[in-house]
Amino acid sequence: MITLCTLLKRYAEKYGSLLTLEGSEERNPVLTEISSDSRKIAPVGLFCCIRGENVNGHDFAPSALDRGAAVLLTDHILPLDVPQIVSGNVRRDMGRLADILYGEPSAKLLLLAATGTNGKSTTVWMLRYLLESLGIRTGLFGTILYSDGAHEREADRTTPESWEIQRELAAMVENGCGACVMEASSHGLILDRLEGCRFDGAVFTNLSEEHLDYHGTIEEYFQAKTRLFSSLMKPRWHGAANGDDSWGSRIRSLYPENILSFGLDADSLDIRGEEVTLSIAGSEFCLVTSPKERKIPLFLPLPGRFNVYNALGALVLLGFFFPDRKKELADSMKFMVQVPGRLEKYFFSNGVTVIIDFAHTPTALRNVLGELRTMCSGKLVSLFGHGGERFEPNRPALGRIAASLADRVIITMDNPRREAPQKIAGQILEGVRSEGKPVDVRVILDRKIAVRTALDEAQSGDVVVLSGKGPEKYIVIGEEKIPYSDRGEVLSWAQDTGVTEI
Known part of the structure; x- marks a missing residue:
């Protein structure tokens, strides 16, 4: 905890006179916390008005005051009866003030x-x-x-x-x-x-x-x-x-x-x-x-x-x-312990190896498949998708890389967000076909079905690579997060089929 005046004095000592205090200058509250989330602001807290891509934190200042905020950090004076720290860069100064408030x-x-x-x-x-x-x-x-x-x-x-x-x-x-x-x-x-x-x-x-x-x-x-x-x-x-x-x-x-x-x-x-x-x-x-x-x-x-x-x-x-x-x-x-979702490996009693990895860029997928290609005695199976509302040129590139290195490619869903999963899969498929190499490729949009299909078809010596999601525990479709994890699906498949991990 720190008083408002001490907070501003320490800021000026470290960074110079970049802030001004406006309104109710006789008040010197002992600040307990700092936040840019009006729903989480603590009593006698400092609320930071951030301009985001979709919302403007200045609009939530009254709500923050109702919840007990005692001071605002803002880029202009608001018509509110509360001390206001005016900054030319609220994001920058939010971090600096938070550092001081929490004792550096x-x-x-x-x-x-x-x-x-x-x-x-x-x-x-x-x-x-x-x-x-x-x-x-x-x-x-x-x-x-x-x-x-x-x-x-x-x-x-x-x-x-x-x-x-x-x-x-x-x-x-x-x-x-x-x-x-x-x-x-x-x-x-x-x-x-x-x-x-x-x-x-x-x-x-x-x-x-x-x-x-x-x-x-x-x-x-x-x-x-x-x-x-x-x-x-x-x-x-x-x-x-x-x-x-x-x-x-x-x-x-x-x-x-x-x-x-x-x-x-x-x-x-x-x-x-x-x-x-x-x-x-x-x-x-x-x-x-x-x-x-x-x-x-x-x-x-x-x-x-x-x-x-x-x-x-x-x-x-x-x-x-x-x-x-x-x-x-x-x-x-x-x-060294295994890192969740980073070349996370499972060896099963039927001779199949499963690798779960977060690789979601062309370079990362090339690294993963390229390494495993040299270590795989059977077929290399690559299952992946691509996130919606992300860099679209990566989609055909991912397809080309998978086609060049894997024996079997299964294109599926990976957080399509507000894009059509069929469109994303189609762009990846174009890349697979453009490689000009005979490869077994299928589109199975339901990721659970896709994973189980890959595992059911795998034979001893095969390596099945589930990439893109890593340790994530959800799939984002539209605005909804639907519970799902590659690890959970793999272990559920093993339990259902009687295959044991070794």
């Missing part, structure tokens, strides 16, 4: 992030796992879940609103966390949801075409990602960037004093992985930190070359902060 929690934590297109969730899970293997309780924000170090809950978006982040960071400090790891999405960066945070370091995984319906061009998408490094770091920060990715190399060149590159192939890498052996059970490789140091061998029980990259990114970043414990960190990798 990011300054009390080792705060690390992962950004990029693919691999963020797995890298963040690896970072948390490794930190906790060192005895450091670690909070998490990501696509899969949020954790304050004491409680976990399902995530509703990759990057929450800034006031939610600051509130949860404060809870992490209260719960004894020494660190927090989070996914830094491009939307979260552009919308200032990470404002108020100051990071000790970050991993840049890779960049490929995604969210271009929002950003317009891949250059703008890249610029959104760079905001993490240019605006949100502590003075002496460190980073790790994938040097085998051209965008990662570019980030490295922008911050040569802060960032080390990692990878498997490029000649100019700072730290590399060598002697890589891949199997569906996991990956073996050696970590080479310099020509003068001994190679560190390690086993990662997660399959896929891209998971080697994720592990390298996590290990390189933590190497900055724990330079004397690199071998301990590498050894801990052999006990």
